[in-house]
């Protein structure tokens with residue numbers, strides 16, 4: 511049994527906690543066709559089938575299970591860097607057949623008897639996290655840390671606290687079917703859905719689910735101030751929107767670090783941004799030495815991690831991860847710590863799962879570096895304001911969107927997104943319920 515499934519077997523043996531106010535482990539309506547599904551309607555969905563394998567499957571449409579549920583007809587979803595951690599089995603406790611996808615928008619198709627804020631026909635976007643709306647954290651809109659939607663015992667023991675439940679993000683975060691599907695069940699629909707106004711098309715509203723809120727959180731939570739020099743590791747969609755938001759917050763210079771064509775993509779969208787391709791550094795140069803050279807010999811004020819702990823750079827960490835001596839590499843975090851100026855700030859938004867070796871605690875302590883875990887981003891804290899920014903034209907999520915694809919082609923899209931092929935930055939995944947592409951949206955690519 512692979513690691514991911516073994517971890518779930520352990521969870522089942524220990525048993526869940528009793529804190530959750532919504533059912534756990536409904537990761538596919540086919541798990542109980544009578545209780546969770548409407549077998550008269552079939553739908554397509556993208557399911558995890560084992561390490562490095564996903565598949566478009568057919569299963570029953572989900573139905574209302576609890577009174578606060580909303581069933582959405584999905585009109586748009588996407589693939590995220592986080593889905594790659596699931597694909598690779600790095601985020602544990604996935605089971606064969608679990609439906610993935612934590613970023614989606616759609617039209618309300620059915621509501622439970624306890625739902626009051628949305629009604630059939632409303633066009634909405636969901637947050638990637640499932641919040642109850644009423645606990646200690648939800649009252650402060652810190653929705654990603656809701657205490658009542660995830661009862662996973664191993665996560666609690668390992669982290670000393672839990673995150674909220676999340677769509678399509680393994681049993682480790684509650685076990686909820688995701689939205690890379692034609693329909694999806696949204697628990698606590700009143701809390702976890704935001705209505706999209708007529709002037710915001712799905713192709714822009716969708717990204718309020720995650721990317722926009724996550725990048726905004728990375729920038730404001732780490733703390734970008736007027737005149738700062740900001741370095742961003744990772745030129746994927748999250749890193750790209752961090753560039754946008756760092757400039758919005760008054761950064762003087764933004765430097766993006768990666769090793770592929772994505773740097774050119776960013777440069778094209780933000781000519782003011784500078785880039786550093788670490789694969790092209792001459793012998794003897796490092797990201798840190800280059801950043802010192804680029805920024806007054808001292809280094810940037812702020813560093814933001816938009817990569818993830820699973821991507822080791824050198825052989826040492828590659829083997830340590832492979833052999834199970836650590837779950838995450840410390841290379842990028844160390845680079846950030848040594849690169850920023852003394853008393854600089856480093857924020858981690860890329861996903862880290864567990865433990866790391868060779869962490870440069872000395873530099874952190876001696877030079878007064880502020881290392882900030884940005885957390886799974888609390889979408890509810892920001893999404894109304896970000897929606898307003900889209901309406902006012904202050905941000906344009908379509909800058910990230912390189913492809914429009916069909917749900918039928920998702921297996922291929924995962925492969926391309928993982929290998930960074932075809933210039934794929936962020937996709938918009940349409941279903942048979944989607945409207946025609948809005949102005950500015952890329953045309954349909956089929957695989």
Ligand SMILES: NC(=O)c1ccc[n+]([C@@H]2O[C@H](COP(=O)([O-])OP(=O)(O)OC[C@H]3O[C@@H](n4cnc5c(N)ncnc54)[C@H](O)[C@@H]3O)[C@@H](O)[C@H]2O)c1
Pocket residue numbers: 590591592593594595720721724743744745746747748749767768769770772788816817818819821823842859860861884885886887
């Ligand atoms: N905290 C949150 O709430 C949250 C939400 C969404 C996504 N995330 C995470 O943010 C991260 C980025 O997401 P994404 O969708 O942009 O992912 P992505 O996989 O598309 O992009 C990651 C980029 O990092 C680059 N990279 C790899 N190794 C690097 C290194 N050593 N130095 C610099 N760059 C390197 C890759 O080439 C790639 O372009 C992922 O880990 C994702 O899971 C976090």
Ligand SMILES: [Zn+2]
Pocket residue numbers: 590591592593612613638720721
């Ligand atoms: Zn995501």
Ligand SMILES: [Zn+2]
Pocket residue numbers: 641642643644645646647648655656657658659
């Ligand atoms: Zn809550």
